[in-house]
Amino acid sequence: TTSRPRSEALYKEALEHIVGGVNSPSRSFKAVGGGAPVFMKRGQGAYFWDEDGNRYIDYLAAYGPIILGHAHPHVTAAICRAAENGTLYGTPTELEIEFARMLKASTPSLDKVRFVNSGTEAVMTTIRVARAYTGRNKIVKFAGCYHGHSDLVLVAAGSGPSTLGIPDSAGIPTSIAHEVITVPYNDLAALDEALARWGNDVAAVMVEPIVGNFGMVMPKPGFLEGLCAAARRNGSLVIYDEVITAFRFHYGTTQTFDGLPSGTDFAAIEPDLTALGKIIGGGLPIGAYGGRKDIMAQVAPLGPAYQAGTMAGNPASISAGIACLQALQEPGTYARLDQLGAALEAGMSEAARKHGIALTINRIRGALSTHFCDHPVTNYDEAQDTDGEQFAQFFRLMLEQGINLAPSKYEAWFMTTAHTDDDIAFTLQAAERAFSQMAR
Ligand code: PMP
Numbered sequence: 146t147t148s149r150p151r152s153e154a155l156y157k158e159a160l161e162h163i164v165g166g167v168n169s170p171s172r173s174f175k176a177v178g179g180g181a182p183v184f185m186k187r188g189q190g191a192y193f194w195d196e197d198g199n200r201y202i203d204y205l206a207a208y209g210p211i212i213l214g215h216a217h218p219h220v221t222a223a224i225c226r227a228a229e230n231g232t233l234y235g236t237p238t239e240l241e242i243e244f245a246r247m248l249k250a251s252t253p254s255l256d257k258v259r260f261v262n263s264g265t266e267a268v269m270t271t272i273r274v275a276r277a278y279t280g281r282n283k284i285v286k287f288a289g290c291y292h293g294h295s296d297l298v299l300v301a302a303g304s305g306p307s308t309l310g311i312p313d314s315a316g317i318p319t320s321i322a323h324e325v326i327t328v329p330y331n332d333l334a335a336l337d338e339a340l341a342r343w344g345n346d347v348a349a350v351m352v353e354p355i356v357g358n359f360g361m362v363m364p365k366p367g368f369l370e371g372l373c374a375a376a377r378r379n380g381s382l383v384i385y386d387e388v389i390t391a392f393r394f395h396y397g398t399t400q401t402f403d404g405l406p407s408g409t410d411f412a413a414i415e416p417d418l419t420a421l422g423k424i425i426g427g428g429l430p431i432g433a434y435g436g437r438k439d440i441m442a443q444v445a446p447l448g449p450a451y452q453a454g455t456m457a458g459n460p461a462s463i464s465a466g467i468a469c470l471q472a473l474q475e476p477g478t479y480a481r482l483d484q485l486g487a488a489l490e491a492g493m494s495e496a497a498r499k500h501g502i503a504l505t506i507n508r509i510r511g512a513l514s515t516h517f518c519d520h521p522v523t524n525y526d527e528a529q530d531t532d533g534e535q536f537a538q539f540f541r542l543m544l545e546q547g548i549n550l551a552p553s554k555y556e557a558w559f560m561t562t563a564h565t566d567d568d569i570a571f572t573l574q575a576a577e578r579a580f581s582q583m584a585r
Contacts, residue, residue, distance in 0.1 A: 147545055149183060151196035156181035171208070177537040177552045183544070188215030190563035193549055201549035202568050206559035208551065209357070209389050210423040212482075212511075213472050214563025220427045223468035227461040235455065240463045247470050248425070248433065251397040254415045258435030259444060260458040264388035264422030265293030267432035268351070270444075270452045271418040272297055274434075275349035275382045277443040277450035283346040285339055285381075287330040289359035289525025289555075292351060292386050292420075302327035330356060330524045331364060333371040340379045349382040349418070350375075354399040354411070357389035359528035359555045360514030361507045366408030373414045382440070388422035388432070389557075392470065394510045395479050427469030429462040478562060482511025485560040485569055489513065492573035500580040502535075511560035515539070528555060535583065542579035548572055 159166035167173045167182065174182050184196045191214050193201040206212065213220060241260065249255045261267050272284055272295075284297060292298035300310035300322045310325035312318075326343055328335040330352075340347060354369055356362035376383045391398045398419065404411045418436035425431055435441065443450040456462075472478075490508045493515065497504035503519035516522045517532035517539070536554035543550055550558060 147195075147197070147199040147547065149181065149195060149197045149199065152184045153181045155184045155196060171551070171553060171556075174552050176533070176554070177540045182552070183549070190214040190216070191561055191565070191568050199547065201544075201547050202564070202572055203549045204558040204560075204572075205549050205551050205556075206561055207428065208423070208556070209393070209559055210426060210428050212392070212424050212559065212561055213427075213469060214561040215428075217427075217469075217472060217563075219472045220465050220468045223427070223464040224429065224461055227464035230460065232461045233456065233459045238458070238460055238463070240460055240467065241458045244463050244467050247467065248421070248435070251392075251470075252400050252419065254400055254417075254419060254437070255435040256438035257441035258433050259441070259452065260463070261432040261434065261452070261454055262430050262456050262462075263293070263432045264386075264420065265295055265432070266454070267388065267420035267422055267434040268292040268298060268384075268386055269295035270450075271384045271420050271434050271436075272349065272351070273452065274436075274440060274443050274450050275384060275418060277448065278440050279348040279380065279382060281346050281348040281381070283324050283326060283343055283348060285326045285328060285336065285347055285350045287352055287356075287525075288327050289330060289528060290351075290353045290356060290386070291358035292353075293388075296321045297325055298351070300325040300327060302329075329526065330362065331368050332524065333368060333375070336372060336375055340375055340381070344379045344381070347376075347379060347381040349384045351384045351386060353386050353389065354416075355390050355394075355402075355509060357393075357512070357557055359525045360516055360522050361509050361512050361557050362523060362528075363404075363407045363507075363509065364409050365523065369409055369411070370414055373416070382417040384418045384420065385416035386420045388420055391421045392424040392473055393512055396470075396473055424469065424473075425466045426462050427465030427467075429465040430456070431462045431466055472562075479510060481562060482560045485564050485566075486511045486513050488566070488569045489558070489560070489572065492569070493576050496573065496577040496580050499577075500584040502580050502583060503532075505531075512557045514555070514557045516554070538583055539579050542582055543575055546575035546578065548575050 185193045186196050187194045193203045245258050288302045296317050299313045301313040310322045310327050312322045326339045387398045402411045420434045422432040445451045505516040507514045517535040522528050
């Protein structure tokens with residue numbers, strides 16, 4: 146059992162100066178019963194050490210980017226080299242070309258790309274570009290998919306399948322929420338209904354092709370194919386938000402993923418625009434968007450859609466991204482992540498069964514999500530309809546045993562190339578003890 150007096154003290158102090166004590170609300174422990182989050186001091190490989198000297202096996206992976214583990218030597222060296230040559234130029238560099246080539250080689254739909262600083266910016270801009278290109282204003286998104294914190298995508302479903310959105314945050318005008326239509330993921334009939342009603346106004350359908358934001362959820366066979374076909378028929382663009390999925394399951398995006406054994410033919414469908422982030426920055430801030438040449442020609446300085454950034458394409462982020470992608474090209478990387486994920490899934494399922502805990506695990510290679518429920522999770526309603534208190538208890542019991550998870554029942558566990566078989570075995574022992582306690 147860990148004791149964390151320094152985290153407690155630092156949290157008190159942080160609350161005095163930083164709103165809520167955290168620089169992103171997902172880091173607070175609000176969703177798991179409150180209290181001080183753990184203040185980490187150092188990360189190395191699969192491990193974190195907190196301010197009190199406790200060690201944790203980390204499956205948060207910073208919400209996804211840290212797929213190589215913390216402080217991977219190849220990435221660290223690239224960052225140091227970049228820093229020695231100046232971190233920010235405000236001019237073009239050759240590095241940006243090299244990185245753009247790497248992204249394009251991984252994903253044929255990316256004729257042209259632009260680098261930005263976060264997933265939020267990437268998504269926000271794809272919407273502007275889609276609106277500029279189509280001359281339409283509305284977008285369709287899917288309930289429970291998170292696309293960053295910009296106005297248009299921070300909108301929840303209205304009260305029925307064919308109603309306009311309602312703001313998910315204070316400070317978003319209803320008029321903006323009314324430009325968004327939210328339909329259930331994996332539900333083509335609802336999408337058809339929305340397009341039948343508002344189709345002429347819909348600039349784009351925005352989707353996480355594989356969901357990472359209410360657990361890991363695969364598209365049902367035919368869903369993405371049907372979505373793309375419906376959007377095309379309607380003259381709307383298709384935007385893939387691949388901020389979580391890019392380079393997660395294989396070297397590339399979902400657009401080049403074999404997807405087995407899901408039944409979706411990912412390679413047969415192509416979005417018009419794609420948003421990227423997380424892994425492609427190797428742990429430094431980054432985002433990118435790209436797509437078809439004629440659509441991307443809308444962007445300034447070529448076209449009328451404005452998007453800019455003082456920090457965009459900075460040599461440090463680009464160097465870290467190149468190094469990360471280089472390391473991911475090592476043969477066997479994704480098979481290894483898959484193997485780690487499979488071992489964790491099998492062991493946890495078995496332990497949950499043994500202790501009579503209802504647990505649905507969704508896993509796609511090295512990413513998995515744990516849902517305390519006895520039904521499948523294929524959309525946001527099903528993900529919400531799980532036992533949050535049980536998750537909170539599990540989260541705390543795991544933390545006490547040195548396992549760091551995201552403090553939310555919706556977030557995934559991410560395997561990294563730094564995790565070892567021993568780490569998995571240790572984690573499974575901890576899970577076994579947690580389930581045993583929860584069963585009491
Ligand atoms: N899109 C998706 C699918 C995401 O998961 C996230 C972040 N979790 C974002 C966009 C926003 O990215 P960022 O936090 O870098 O702004």
